[in-house]
């Protein structure tokens with residue numbers, strides 16, 4: 001699919017002064033941590049990022065992403081396609097106190113560098129919009145490796161079988177302060 005090339009990083013000041021918009025698409029396979037949550041790395045993600053300065057001169061990224069990805073159905077443990085679609089609004093902050101002062105509709109994104117790494121932002125947003133569990137929409141047969149009744153703390157899932165990290169642990173680590 002044709003699209004603007006999405007740079008790995010942009011100038012963390014200029015791009016907001018220019019009120020730039022970046023449109024494009026990236027292969028799922030390029031997002032290593034995100035890929036670990038998926039059944040396979042096929043697919044692409046369509047991305048739109050708008051960079052602006054708000055009334056308080058905060059550097060704000062208004063973004064949207066959309067893409068079909070393959071995940072494991074937690075009933076039959078075969079892969080199924082789900083559509084991820086999300087929008088987000090981030091404000092660049094340099095300190096925790098700046099982050100604390102943000103209005104509720106802005107999520108803080110810590111950036112103390114002149115380089116703003118777009119891939120990191122996109123990967124985190126992709127991980128955050130993943131559903132905790134997914135099932136085939138049509139009926140599928142439960143496997144005998146049924147995990148529906150497993151205790152929540154159980155890690156006895158297909159993910160372990162493939163030696164993948166527990167997605168819950170990844171989500172948890174994302175919530176920890178940087």
Ligand SMILES: [Zn+2]
Nearest residue numbers: 073076136140
């Ligand atoms: Zn299924």
